[in-house]
Amino acid sequence: MGEVMLEVQALDVTFRRGGDTVRAVRGVSLDVARGESFGIVGESGSGKSTVLRAICGLAPTTAGTIGLKGTSLATPRPADFYRRVQMVFQDPYASLHPRHTVDKVLAEPLAIHGFDRREARIEQALSEVGLGSDFRFRYPHQLSGGQRQRVAIARALILEPEVLLLDEPTSALDASIQAEVLNLLDRIRAERGLTYIMVSHDLAVVAHMCDRLIVMQHGEAVEELTRAALSAHRATTDYTRKLLSASEGYTPA
Amino acid sequence: MTTISRRDWLLTDRPASRRQARLGQIYRTWLTFRGNWLAMVGLAIVLALIIVALFANVIAPYDPVIGGDLRTARFLPPLTGNHLMGTDDLARDIFSRIVHGSRLTLMVVVLVAVIATPIGLLVGTSAGYFGGWTDTILMRITDIFLAFPRLILALAFVAALGPGIENAIIAIAITSWPPYARLARAETLTIRDSDYINAARLQGASSARILWYHVTPLCLSSVIIRVTLDMAGIILTAAGLGFLGLGAQPPQPEWGAMIASGRRFLIDQWWVATMPGIAIFVVSLGFNLLGDGLRDVLDPKARK
Amino acid sequence: MTPLLTVEDLRITFPTRSGPSEVVRGVSFTLGRERLGIVGESGSGKSQTGRAILGLTPPPGKATAKVLDFDGTDLRDASPATWRKLRGARMSMVMQDPKFSLNPVMTIGRQLVEALKFGAGETRRQARDRALAMLEAVQIRDPERVFRAYPHELSGGMGQRAMIAMMLVTEPDLLIADEPTSALDVTVQVEVLRILDRLVTTRGMGLIFISHDLRLVSSFCDRVLVMYAGRVVEELKASDLDQAQHPYTRGLMNCLPKIEGSQRPLPTLERDAAWAK
Numbered sequence: 128m129g130e131v132m133l134e135v136q137a138l139d140v141t142f143r144r145g146g147d148t149v150r151a152v153r154g155v156s157l158d159v160a161r162g163e164s165f166g167i168v169g170e171s172g173s174g175k176s177t178v179l180r181a182i183c184g185l186a187p188t189t190a191g192t193i194g195l196k197g198t199s200l201a202t203p204r205p206a207d208f209y210r211r212v213q214m215v216f217q218d219p220y221a222s223l224h225p226r227h228t229v230d231k232v233l234a235e236p237l238a239i240h241g242f243d244r245r246e247a248r249i250e251q252a253l254s255e256v257g258l259g260s261d262f263r264f265r266y267p268h269q270l271s272g273g274q275r276q277r278v279a280i281a282r283a284l285i286l287e288p289e290v291l292l293l294d295e296p297t298s299a300l301d302a303s304i305q306a307e308v309l310n311l312l313d314r315i316r317a318e319r320g321l322t323y324i325m326v327s328h329d330l331a332v333v334a335h336m337c338d339r340l341i342v343m344q345h346g347e348a349v350e351e352l353t354r355a356a357l358s359a360h361r362a363t364t365d366y367t368r369k370l371l372s373a374s375e376g377y378t379p380a
Numbered sequence: 381m382t383t384i385s386r387r388d389w390l391l392t393d394r395p396a397s398r399r400q401a402r403l404g405q406i407y408r409t410w411l412t413f414r415g416n417w418l419a420m421v422g423l424a425i426v427l428a429l430i431i432v433a434l435f436a437n438v439i440a441p442y443d444p445v446i447g448g449d450l451r452t453a454r455f456l457p458p459l460t461g462n463h464l465m466g467t468d469d470l471a472r473d474i475f476s477r478i479v480h481g482s483r484l485t486l487m488v489v490v491l492v493a494v495i496a497t498p499i500g501l502l503v504g505t506s507a508g509y510f511g512g513w514t515d516t517i518l519m520r521i522t523d524i525f526l527a528f529p530r531l532i533l534a535l536a537f538v539a540a541l542g543p544g545i546e547n548a549i550i551a552i553a554i555t556s557w558p559p560y561a562r563l564a565r566a567e568t569l570t571i572r573d574s575d576y577i578n579a580a581r582l583q584g585a586s587s588a589r590i591l592w593y594h595v596t597p598l599c600l601s602s603v604i605i606r607v608t609l610d611m612a613g614i615i616l617t618a619a620g621l622g623f624l625g626l627g628a629q630p631p632q633p634e635w636g637a638m639i640a641s642g643r644r645f646l647i648d649q650w651w652v653a654t655m656p657g658i659a660i661f662v663v664s665l666g667f668n669l670l671g672d673g674l675r676d677v678l679d680p681k682a683r684k
Numbered sequence: 685m686t687p688l689l690t691v692e693d694l695r696i697t698f699p700t701r702s703g704p705s706e707v708v709r710g711v712s713f714t715l716g717r718e719r720l721g722i723v724g725e726s727g728s729g730k731s732q733t734g735r736a737i738l739g740l741t742p743p744p745g746k747a748t749a750k751v752l753d754f755d756g757t758d759l760r761d762a763s764p765a766t767w768r769k770l771r772g773a774r775m776s777m778v779m780q781d782p783k784f785s786l787n788p789v790m791t792i793g794r795q796l797v798e799a800l801k802f803g804a805g806e807t808r809r810q811a812r813d814r815a816l817a818m819l820e821a822v823q824i825r826d827p828e829r830v831f832r833a834y835p836h837e838l839s840g841g842m843g844q845r846a847m848i849a850m851m852l853v854t855e856p857d858l859l860i861a862d863e864p865t866s867a868l869d870v871t872v873q874v875e876v877l878r879i880l881d882r883l884v885t886t887r888g889m890g891l892i893f894i895s896h897d898l899r900l901v902s903s904f905c906d907r908v909l910v911m912y913a914g915r916v917v918e919e920l921k922a923s924d925l926d927q928a929q930h931p932y933t934r935g936l937m938n939c940l941p942k943i944e945g946s947q948r949p950l951p952t953l954e955r956d957a958a959w960a961k
Binding site for chain 2: 183185206208209210213214216217218221222223224225226228230235236239240261262264265266269279282286
């Protein structure tokens with residue numbers, strides 16, 4: 128394996144709501160090499176999205192360390208972190224500001240980080256995700272779900288990050304649109320040598336997109352698999368086998 | 381042909397510039413607003429108030445402060461001679477006084493909106509966005525202001541600052557921001573954990589930037605609706621302070637003060653107090669209708 | 685066998701700023717006591733088709749049909765009284781999200797008993813026993829607890845099962861399930877489908893299963909209608925799905941990634957304007 132890009136060690140995330148404490152993530156460790164695509168699979172409540180949110184600082188790290196290229200990350204994250212790590216959210220209907228045009232959505236990160244050649248960068252980002260420049264001044268409500276997700280991907284790419292965190296990027300999309308977005312993500316990774324961490328409940332999507340993956344249940348990583356092992360259905364735990372058989376469709380009891 | 385193409389240019393799904401996108405959005409809002417005739421009536425009243433206030437010198441036939449002949453021109457009933465609404469105890473033309481009084485009313489409305497709205501927005505969005513201690517402290521302060529009836533609190537402030545229209549405006553502004561803070565906080569709480577705010581955080585945006593560029597625009601419409609609906613109450617509070625002698629001072633033609641001075645003659649010379657009363661009623665109604673209309677257009681939650 | 689439901693030339697129109705827009709354009713099918721799947725992407729009109737059968741087209745939409753016959757009853761101009769007699773008692777609908785379909789301020793038990801009271805006249809005690817039996821039938825392990833619980837106290841899978849119980853407690857002849865398992869985890873999804881499956885085979889219920897998931901529908905249903913832009917573009921037996929003729933159906937099948945490994949890049953669906961004609 129090449130140089131380690133991102134390393135998570137014994138991560139614990141605990142939320143306090145009123146008197147209750149919820150241990151959403153318990154002792155999860157993973158390491159992702161530069162240029163690798165890593166998957167996290169699990170059902171709702173397994174803590175898979177919380178791992179992503181902890182990496183980018185949206186969820187509190189109760190214990191454990193998160194390191195980027197060998198340096199441990201401080202909380203709150205330094206401004207420079209957000210130029211290197213970006214995220215694409217699950218629901219394209221909720222991740223774009225309803226009153227901002229595509230142009231404003233893309234100009235905002237450039238303004239925050241003081242980039243030059245903003246016009247050219249916006250045009251380039253739009254064409255890279257397959258949206259022409261006539262989408263530039265539209266509002267989110269004038270876009271379809273697939274187009275919105277392309278805008279969200281453009282927003283993540285415009286800062287030229289090294290790591291992209293993908294939180295179920297296609298689960299809210301129709302199957303045919305999902306294929307287009309997955310192809311887009313695949314192409315961008317090849318072109319830019321990006322590192323992906325992708326969260327999904329869909330084993331087939333992860334098998335298509337990721338080189339390695341962990342399976343999470345109740346906040347813990349129960350199994351780590353390579354793509355080859357997953358494709359050959361060589362799972363060692365019952366839970367993964369159950370997920371595999373359920374994703375084949377319905378089988379009468 | 382040009383009108384049709386202009387309409388298409390505004391309503392296009394693929395605008396070609398920032399300006400076209402923004403204008404198109406405004407035009408769409410206007411189209412919905414135009415369909416509500418009561419709101420249009422409200423808008424017409426408010427526009428009329430603004431025009432009357434701007435051109436008071438041209439519209440008013442007489443001086444609002446200097447009266448006519450005290451022996452012959454006192455208490456002339458409406459429609460006598462040139463006096464559309466009659467004259468008062470000092471032989472001043474009531475119509476001219478109301479026309480000039482619209483300037484004071486408009487000043488109250490504009491200044492209160494300009495002072496109270498930003499305070500309310502700032503306090504409310506900060507409290508909602510930061511939460512924790514910030515929220516507790518800011519909201520308890522808000523609660524203290526909310527605990528007193530507005531007119532009583534305004535009375536206390538004017539009593540401390542001294543009577544006069546400027547102090548009345550300051551007092552009303554100080555007492556009217558808390559509901560806007562509450563509203564902005566509630567609105568902020570529903571959006572602060574949304575993915576588009578998270579996305580802004582992940583771009584490294586500072587809290588101030590998120591509050592100003594991302595949160596405030598979404599709170600603005602409901603606060604504007606609330607401010608518009610409150611305008612009637614603000615005009616009445618200003619009139620109330622004037623009526624109690626704590627707002628505008630004689631001989632300023634303030635509508636509330638006019639009612640107060642006309643009150644003594646209500647039985648025999650009813651028009652002296654009634655005419656400014658009608659003016660207050662019409663303008664309050666106008667703001668209420670406008671606010672209702674804006675709510676239908678801007679607030680998606682109230683829509684059926 | 686006479687069909688349970690006959691639909692011929694169903695059309696649903698919604699008025700818009702630029703004139704009426706037809707979201708369902710001439711859908712025809714018959715349903716026996718079987719599992720019929722309706723598959724399509726968002727905007728294909730599949731959900732509106734399901735709603736129209738129950739007379740639940742949201743206003744200002746208008747549904748018209750040449751024939752809309754449910755077991756001898758013409759549904760086209762059914763009176764409110766007829767609908768009250770049919771809905772709940774003889775035909776029901778399960779929606780995607782139980783959160784929106786269960787009354788949040790009533791316990792599950794009360795809602796079940798309420799549903800029964802409208803269905804058949806019987807005593808409170810009998811209704812309660814039947815409600816509990818139904819909760820057990822949908823594989824709820826602790827029916828007494830769920831009976832007393834409010835909807836927010838249940839997990840997603842539990843809530844969905846409670847709703848299915850509510851829709852089925854009156855033993856309808858026709859159940860329309862609109863994405864009944866999309867909000868559920870795959871492992872729970874299988875259990876819910878087993879319940880539906882058993883009801884079709886043991887009680888002879890007719891089921892219309894509306895979903896975007898071609899793989900799931902083909903493994904669960906007997907027959908599949910594929911909808912595109914308000915039309916049925918293909919109707920085929922679920923087992924023959926891999927022999928689908930229509931390029932849209934084939935495109936939908938091909939663009940799904942597979943665990944065993946798939947083509948890279950994934951084949952995408954080239955939409956042909958002629959399909960929507």
